[in-house]
Amino acid sequence: MKPSVAQLENLLALKRHEGPGEEYWQGFLSEFHQRQQEPAEVGSGLMNVFGQIGTWFADLGPSKWVYAAGLAYTTVTVAWILIPKDLMLEAAPLTPVNYKVVPAPAPKNEHPAPVDLSSST
Amino acid sequence: MRAREGDTSAFDALILKYGDKLYGLVYNMTSHKEDAHDLLQEIFVRAYQSLGSFRGNSTFYTWIYRIAVNQTLNFLKKRNRRTDLSLNDLDSSVQQDPALIDTTQEDDRERQTQLNELQTKLNEALMKLSHPHRMVVTMFDIQGMSHAEIAKVLKASEGTIRSRLHYAHLHLQSALQESWKERF
Numbered sequence: 017m018k019p020s021v022a023q024l025e026n027l028l029a030l031k032r033h034e035g036p037g038e039e040y041w042q043g044f045l046s047e048f049h050q051r052q053q054e055p056a057e058v059g060s061g062l063m064n065v066f067g068q069i070g071t072w073f074a075d076l077g078p079s080k081w082v083y084a085a086g087l088a089y090t091t092v093t094v095a096w097i098l099i100p101k102d103l104m105l106e107a108a109p110l111t112p113v114n115y116k117v118v119p120a121p122a123p124k125n126e127h128p129a130p131v132d133l134s135s136s137t
Numbered sequence: 138m139r140a141r142e143g144d145t146s147a148f149d150a151l152i153l154k155y156g157d158k159l160y161g162l163v164y165n166m167t168s169h170k171e172d173a174h175d176l177l178q179e180i181f182v183r184a185y186q187s188l189g190s191f192r193g194n195s196t197f198y199t200w201i202y203r204i205a206v207n208q209t210l211n212f213l214k215k216r217n218r219r220t221d222l223s224l225n226d227l228d229s230s231v232q233q234d235p236a237l238i239d240t241t242q243e244d245d246r247e248r249q250t251q252l253n254e255l256q257t258k259l260n261e262a263l264m265k266l267s268h269p270h271r272m273v274v275t276m277f278d279i280q281g282m283s284h285a286e287i288a289k290v291l292k293a294s295e296g297t298i299r300s301r302l303h304y305a306h307l308h309l310q311s312a313l314q315e316s317w318k319e320r321f
Contacts, residue, residue, distance in 0.1 A: 018310040019317045027259060027313075028278035031165065035157050044156065044177070045149055051182050052145070 148188075152181055155198060158280060159205045165275040166209050167216075168264050176212050180205045195289070203290050206272065213268050255316050262312030270305040273298055 019027065159180060164173040184201050191200055263271055272291070276282045277298075288295045 017317055018314045021306050021310070023317075024306060024309055024313070025278050027255065028274065028309075029281070030256065031279045032161070032281065034164070035160055041153055041156055044174070045152060048149075048152065048178060048181055049145070051178060052185065
């Protein structure tokens, strides 16, 4: 037989009492203070800004994809506006539909030798 | 406020105040003591460095809990990519408060043993849930948060939370079917 939902919830609630003792937290705080005193990661101010942006983005919920799509759209639009038009390659001229094909003159052929059809054996 | 102004002892007090709850979240999600310890250190370091961005739009507990949830999920994604970690490395044993265990009577000792086995099965079943489902079970059933609180932290609707819980409960009930005895 299966436990009911209420029985399952009671069983899970027992796990609420699982946890480390008070002495754990003293050691935890000591280690935390050591980590605080460690030198900050080497990096320029710009890297820190990127890091904070990354953190902000990761902390967004599902809406982060809306922000990402908007940013991509904005980037493409700005690039389209800023790229000088004369840098764009001109398309090769297309062959007009009514282009007349003039075949090259056929090479002159020498008159072939006459075929001897008589039986000669 | 004092913590935000650089008062480290004030932040220590916050660690002691919320540490147990966050430990419960992280340990029940990772089921690995060393990972839980390292991850909890990273969570508090991140929270300390980000204190300036806490604007008071939510309670401090909600804010730091959200950091803990995101860090834990990121950690689990990376851990899942590791090929050297197996289910055997995870801790499925029971860590109960000794004060709750009454072993004076033989029947109670036998019952306690069966309960411990059941808890072990439950831990194994929890680790087989997906991260989002394990997260809502941890927050609702183990930590006693309400649907509304969970929805706020996870930035999801209450309907989504209820749906995940329902699926997770069905899964756990099936996992415990063989071990469950009527006397429980």
